[in-house]
Amino acid sequence: MSNKEAFFDHINEGYACKGEYLTLGAGMLEEETITNALVNIPLKTLNRHGLIAGATGTGKTKTLQVLAENMSEKGIPVLLMDVKGDLSGLAQASTGHPKIDERHEKIGIPFDAKKFPIEILTISEQDGVRLRATVSEFGPVLLSRILDLTETQAGIVAIIFKYCDDNQLPLLDLKDFKKLLQFITNEGKEEIQEEYGRISSSSTGAILRKIVEIEQQGGELFFGERSFEVDDLTRIDENGRGVISVLRLTDIQDKPKLFSTFMLQLLAEVYETFPEQGDSGRPELIIFIDEAHLVFDEASKALLSQIESIVKLIRSKGIGLYFVTQNPKDVPEDVLAQLGMKVQHALRAFTAKDRKALKLASENYPDSEYYKTEEVLTQLGIGEALVSVLNEKGIPTPLVRTMLRAPMSRMDILTEKEIQEVLDNSKLIKKYNDTVDRESAYELLNDKIKRINKEKERDVEERKSTRRSSSSSRKSTRMNPIVKVLTSATFIRSVFGILKKVI
Template sequence: MNKKENFIADITTGYSSKGDSIILGGAMLDGEPIAEAHVKIPLKTLNRHGLIAGATGTGKTKTIQVFSEQLSSAGIPVLMMDIKGDFSGIAKEGKEEGFITERHAKINIPYNVAAFPVELMSLSKQNGVRLRATVSEFGPVLFSRILDLNDTQAGVVAVIFKYCDDKQMPLLDLKDIKKVINYITEEGKDEIAASYGKISTATTGTILRKIIELEQQGGDLFFGELSFETDDLMRIDENGKGYVNIIRLTDIQDKPKLFSTFMLSLLAEIYQKMPEKGDAEQPELVIFIDEAHLIFNEASKALLEQIETIVKLIRSKGVGLYFVTQNPMDVPSGVLAQLGLKIQHALRAFTANDRQAIKKTADNYPTSPYYKTDELLTSLGIGEALVTALNEKGIPTPLVATMMRAPMSRMDVLSQSEIDEINGKSKLVKKYAEEIDRESAFEILNKKLTEAAEAAAQQEEQAPEKSSKSGPSTTEVVTKSVLKVVTSATFIRGVFGVLSKFLKK
């Protein structure tokens, strides 16, 4: 056989699938697509995670769009973390243009237009399904890791959670945990010391500053109720298509701590709640994490270890994670080693450092008798990529240059009126629209302080002469304690609210 015949034999054998699969595009040799060789990825291996990388403008977003369309068509829900805001067009039918017709003729794949069921979600005040979680749901270990606390500080956080559990005080939002920290540092320090041991004010001060930092990045919007239920990500529409859940993150690009906080909490909750799937025929959910470097650049060592652990374990739940970034070197080696599918778009070599990075990138891919990988990485066109995956037996497939198929949906963003239309029809938007602020640690502790002040005042009225001879009265002491809380910049708004409610009764 000649080179082309050998190539076709290798690709069709390497990418064959006995079960269901998705077709990403057509294989290329010497810069030309080969109509007889399609690049197929078995659904069975899509829980083995993956990487989609490439320089800006090389076609990563369209690849994710094609991937998501194929998954949705197979009845697999998708969660897309959309930081650039250019993915929402998947909700509307595309339009066949001349260049699309030409591309699909070259790779011998029929082209059809289609729209896909979409939910638009938000961590902030953007329109869409509001995503929230409570502090209690995080637990002391995960909450400490997000704040990048040392062992001593994490131990204090564990005490705070235990104290709140023992006293049946829910920790729902950040004002709850800040209130508890203030209380155990001031009025309740003796109570805490008697039951749990003494706590350093320097330690609680550090924890409080870390919480305020998280709050300033939008954590006050994220922590609270109604808490999002992960089952709502797993929906299939009446036509059997999986929902494409798009989290619009355009307004938190400069808030990486909030982004990584949400991502880690979501993955932890999915892992905790979903049953083991074993060797399933297809994944239950596929998650795309766009601009993944925003997570890894700002993550502490402890947080990176947590991410790596979840990546290793969550595939047994039938969940596939796909990291989208410009350069594979953005992803830590421990995570990169867990990724079975790699789709590498073109990289640009403008400097010596760029050329060095390209050589390292090439080393991450299987060797091929048909390509010089490091040279090909800089010469791929828009909508072309190097692909390697795992076959149904878990064996890496041959490295293949691929002309990607075009999206069936719109390759542009939705208008505001179209976004409003989707949100207006959404049951989830209505479900999560209401902010609930039920009685929790903040209100319980404020009530406790108010009752203490009342009791002290009554005692003072019954023994005015004794108190006048023995220095500051109990009322004065308690009042000063309450005023400390009231005048604290962190708690002033909530405390006055509670006190005014009490005075109106």
Template sequence: MKNRDTFIKTIEDGYATKGDFIIMGAAMLDGETVKDAFVKVPLKTLNRHGLIAGATGTGKTKTLQILAENLSEKGIPVLLMDLKGDLGGIARPSPGHPKIEERHAKIGLPFEAKSFPVEILSLSHQDGVKLRATVSEFGPVLLSRILDLSDTQEGIVSVIFKYCDDNKLPLLDLKDFKKVLQYATGEGKAQFKESYGRISTSSTGTILRKVIELEQQGAELFFGERSFEVTDLIRVDENGKGYVNIIRLTDIQDRPKMFSTFMLSLLAEIYSTFPEQGDSDQPKLVLFIDEAHLIFNEASKALLNQIESIVKLIRSKGIGLYFVTQNPTDIPDAVLSQLGLKVQHALRAFTAKDRKAIKLTAENYPLSDYYDTTEVLTSLGIGEALISALDEKGRPTPLAATMLRAPMSRMDILTDEELRTVINKSQLVPKYTEIIDRVSAYEMLNQKIDVAHAQAEKDPPRTKSRARRASTRMNPIVKVLTSATFIRGALGILNKMMR
């Protein structure tokens, strides 16, 4: 039996904090919960990002719920991804249960049922605040990624954006993008060739088909105006509780690329919009990215570099990022090393590959005099986790196997009637329900084509003019790579990060 008193002192000293904090639960020793040995996370360090990991069914979603509702109670808004539809229960208080009371008695923490202000967001036909962005805001790199384009095709997309920048043609929705794409190999072919080099008709045809495929998946609902303003994510209610913003993703699980690309676009927009905050007593906003591996899978090296840069730099804006996934190995090492809070639920060792992954996972945690980390990882029960956080000075806390507290809100879905009630109370739904279709590239190019046709009927045919020296003044590839469009396209923030 390990020395219990020494263990308690280690936990008390390691998790001591002078500022405000969230209690995650109580530490465990030899499989037993040590009452009142609270594992606390300082609010001051919650912009240092984090990880919630563990096998299916071990309690990751409930841990996410615990963090979200406690942040809300402290006046800190959060953004959640709801892929299974079971996070809406945060809007209703827990009905309670004898097992919850028993758990909290072991922890030494009174249980109190509470509800929290919820805003329902949607990327699709589902009800809620509509999340939209213009094609221009998305940028060529992310648009190419969601279309799954080749390098050559991605280059053409960059040229399209450059042309629209140069000619002040707003790219708002997919209708605009398709029109410019058709114009580049149609009526505007000569203009494009002179200024940007020849554009292949077969390549634009492939891009066009992929845009149509994207439209068939419902993307026309996402691209357009009114663009979502990220400052609407940082609201508090009349009682000072931060809003829990929940993006319902239950109907786009078969479109992971749409989800992951949207998240990257959102992070870029938050980074470019929010002012520098530096070190403060609590974060301004905390984002939980569920199924985090979807963001990193198939990402190019350049894109991964930009994600890593965002993770490093966005915390200075007071933003905390929390990745939720089954295994820490789903997260690139460069990102994993930036995550201050790690909540590791149980992992299952069914195969040799599983055992290897568990061993690697154990090496990501501080050494402990009280635990064999590899063994504990496979023996944790539901609602138990290994926790390593940062103290107020940014130092890692002692590793603690933790009996987690229960969520104060309902651990279940909302009924249809309850969901309608939440949506009907929203102040944002009316603002973003309105669809704006102002004059943009589609209308402007149609007008330009009509004028050209009318002029052609009046004027005699002209010979091809002036030597093509203009097109050789600068290599078209160089022009694109050095353009503001390309720089903006690398998540919209490259220009700032390269200074």
């Protein structure tokens, strides 16, 4: 048996699937694509998370697009974080190209141009279905971790939430939270101290500065009503395809705090909302997090711990998380260890630091008798990657250099007119894009502060009135000059009268 035949059997055995699967491409040996040596991914292991890594321009975004298309076609809903703004083309079919036909002929599968059902979402000022969440939905623990608060400051946040619960104060947006911080520091200080203990004004000031930081990154647009229901991410269209929700994030690349805040809240909400799925044949939702370093770079230790916990637990809800970044080292090791599928595009090694990172990256993959991983990583062409996934038994498949299939949809962005057509056909715009500003903690506390101030004014007036009344009812101790003279004379006469009697 030739080396090529042995490799063919090696791949077909390692990537064979009895259940449903999607095909990523075909294996390559010595830079030649081995037709029909197909790299398949079982649908039942897609909730085991994954990584798509590689240098700029090596094809990460197109791989993400291919995976999203094939998942949608299998009836799996997808959420994409579109940080660079180049994923909206999913809504239009590919125009095709001779090079695409040539690629698919080598792989051994036909090319079929298609468009896919998409929903455009936003958490900023861009057009799309607006995603919001209330401060109450975050809860004191998650909010404190996002704000990177000290233990003392986190205790104050817990008191604020408890005070709102005890007094029926809806805590919806950052305006509400700021008003509460001001209230417990000033007008409500005595009430809070009596019920919950003393609160330092320096601590509330520090928390307020953290809130302002979130506001400056656009947080006031994200916090509020109407809250987005995560069940709307799991819709299936009339043709049985999973809807691909594209979250436009092109204007928040320089706002990592807002991005990580949103991501953590979303994952926490999904985890709390979705039921335990057990070992089903397909996931409920796949989430792709492009430019994943934005989530981890600004995260505190407490926040990282929260993310790691969610990554470990969320797969039991049928949710798969796929991180897309330039280098595997951008993802914390504890998270990286949870990722079952790894698609590694080319890495560059121009410096000693790059070579060290390359060596570390190569150690993340299984050993292979067919490749020297460290060398292959620098030789991969555009649209090629080293791939390892989990088979149907949950065992890592053999490492394989893969010629990836081409996207079936457009490999370019939509025009403004095309984007408007998607928005006009949206079933969620009307549900979420009307601003709701119902009476909440801000308004209720303003009314309470007015009542407190009126009571204080009334008390001051009553004290003044009491003093005036008391002053007018008392006799003066100062004598009129005439009365004083008469009184003195009477006293003298009395004294002399007594003396005379004595004599």
